Amino acid sequence: MPLAALLAALLAALLAAAMPLLAQRPDLDAFRRAAEYSKGERGDAVLVMIDGRVVFEDYHNSGAANKTHLLASGTKSFTGVMAIAAVEDGLLALDEPVSQTIREWQNDPQRAAITIRQLLSLTSGIEGGPQLSPPSYAEAVTGAMTAAPGTRFQYGPIPFQVFGELMRRKLAPQKETVGAYLQRRVLGPIAIKTGFWRGMAQGEPQLPHGAYLTAREWAKLGEFVRLGGVASGRQVVPADLLQELFKGSAVNPAYGITWWLNVDVPPELRAEIRQLQNNMGGMDRVPGLEGMVTAAGAFKQRLYVIPSRRMVVVRFGNSVGKQFDDAEFLGLLMGSPPR
Numbered sequence: 001m002p003l004a005a006l007l008a009a010l011l012a013a014l015l016a017a018a019m020p021l022l023a024q025r026p027d028l029d030a031f032r033r034a035a036e037y038s039k040g041e042r043g044d045a046v047l048v049m050i051d052g053r054v055v056f057e058d059y060h061n062s063g064a065a066n067k068t069h070l071l072a073s074g075t076k077s078f079t080g081v082m083a084i085a086a087v088e089d090g091l092l093a094l095d096e097p098v099s100q101t102i103r104e105w106q107n108d109p110q111r112a113a114i115t116i117r118q119l120l121s122l123t124s125g126i127e128g129g130p131q132l133s134p135p136s137y138a139e140a141v142t143g144a145m146t147a148a149p150g151t152r153f154q155y156g157p158i159p160f161q162v163f164g165e166l167m168r169r170k171l172a173p174q175k176e177t178v179g180a181y182l183q184r185r186v187l188g189p190i191a192i193k194t195g196f197w198r199g200m201a202q203g204e205p206q207l208p209h210g211a212y213l214t215a216r217e218w219a220k221l222g223e224f225v226r227l228g229g230v231a232s233g234r235q236v237v238p239a240d241l242l243q244e245l246f247k248g249s250a251v252n253p254a255y256g257i258t259w260w261l262n263v264d265v266p267p268e269l270r271a272e273i274r275q276l277q278n279n280m281g282g283m284d285r286v287p288g289l290e291g292m293v294t295a296a297g298a299f300k301q302r303l304y305v306i307p308s309r310r311m312v313v314v315r316f317g318n319s320v321g322k323q324f325d326d327a328e329f330l331g332l333l334m335g336s337p338p339r
Contacts, residue, residue: 027335031056034333038315041300041324044069045316047215048333050309052223057215062318068195068212069316072297075197075211077221078186079160080245080258082167083120084229084237085185087244091170092116094244094257098124101166102141114149116166119159120257121249125149128156131298134208137165137178153252153269157208164207177203190224190231192217209297215314218295222305222312225293246293254285262292286327288334300324309334 026048035046035058044063048056059065086092094117098105105111110125118124125147129135135143140161146154167178176184179200187194194200194217198210205211224231228239245257254265262285286292295303300319305312313333317324 026050026055028056030333030335032058034329035060037329037332038317038324041317042319043300043315043317043324045215045314047219047314049219049223049312052227054216054219059215063215063316065216066214068214068217070209070297070299070301071211071213071218071295072209072299072301074218074295074297074301074303075207075209076160076258076297077295077303078182078211078258079163079207080120080256081186081221081224081237081242082182083116083163083257084241084245086167086170086181087241088237089185092166094120098162098166101169102162104141108145110145110148116163117244117257118149118249119163119166121252121255122153122155122159123150123249123251124159125152126154126159126162128154129158131157131209134158134161134206137161137168137204141165150249151251153249153255157206160207164204168204179203179205186236189234189236190220192220215316218303219312219314221295222303222314225305226307226310226312256293258295260294260296262286262289262294286330289330294326302326304330 031046031048038046039060042061044061045059046057047054057065063069083094087094095115097112098114098116098119099112105114114124114126119126122128125145127144127146129143134157140158143158143162164178167181171178171181180203182205192213194211194213196212198206220231224236225242229235229237229242245259246261247256248254248261248263252265252269253263254261264285289306289308291308292304292306294305300315300317300323302313302315315329
């Protein structure tokens with residue numbers, strides 16, 4: 001082949017390889033519009049990470065890059081990852097009965113049937129309980145049954161504190177606290193530094209909503225999930241096990257194990273999900289972002305993991321009621337014109 005033709009072919013190949021990357025260059029104007037929208041809805045921070053690199057961050061109102069922020073129920077998603085680590089370590093199986101460890105439940109036919117999967121997908125039949133004052137691990141196991149296992153989605157902190165008690169008992173033979181295990185198997189390997197976590201110093205971290213992190217630290221969890229359980233080039237938990245967190249239940253397909261899923265929900269559940277979105281941080285489906293999973297908390301704390309865009313997004317805020325709409329924010333972020 002003549003040299004000129006060879007060079008032309010090489011140039012064409014390079015351009016073909018570069019085009020997908022050029023087409024997905026960060027749209028900083030879109031990110032700014034989304035941040036302005038968030039700011040106007042009592043937002044504190046917006047951070048965008050693509051391919052593991054922070055490409056945009058904006059802090060406003062009371063937010064700052066070095067300031068930790070409550071995650072509220074965004075904390076719950078750490079519990080799911082810890083559960084998967086415990087599966088890998090042989091401490092538990094997701095479909096084993098909780099009563100295998102919390103043995104006082106064995107005398108109650110309904111409680112005896114509850115599995116760990118149902119507990120963490122909020123379909124166990126155990127009441128959710130008050131949002132702001134979760135009981136201790138030991139107290140949580142006495143929470144009332146208000147439905148048969150697997151028949152109703154009930155959002156709230158009590159099931160996560162029950163899981164804390166289950167983990168406490170599982171770890172007792174090796175003389176390790178829940179807090180120490182969470183640090184050793186999840187936070188440490190992902191290199192996440194927490195500013196504060198209620199109960200952590202006592203070894204019983206509040207699992208429903210106790211953590212305070214900076215935006216960059218929370219984004220590390222999202223990138224870990226996007227990469228299928230990998231952090232710093234190391235497989236921290238198996239990718240196939242991690243996928244168990246993103247399987248919805250029959251009574252709420254939009255919630256897996258501690259993560260919100262971007263899927264449709266049955267008509268009879270839509271009103272309840274919208275109420276959670278407005279009050280406690282739940283998620284409606286956002287069209288066009290199939291495969292997205294979200295850690296969500298009250299006052300519209302958000303950790304969006306969007307594999308199709310190779311993207312992780314953090315949003316912090318103090319929004320209340322109907323302030324801040326996920327679809328509006330994400331539409332602006334993805335380049336849709338402002339409404």
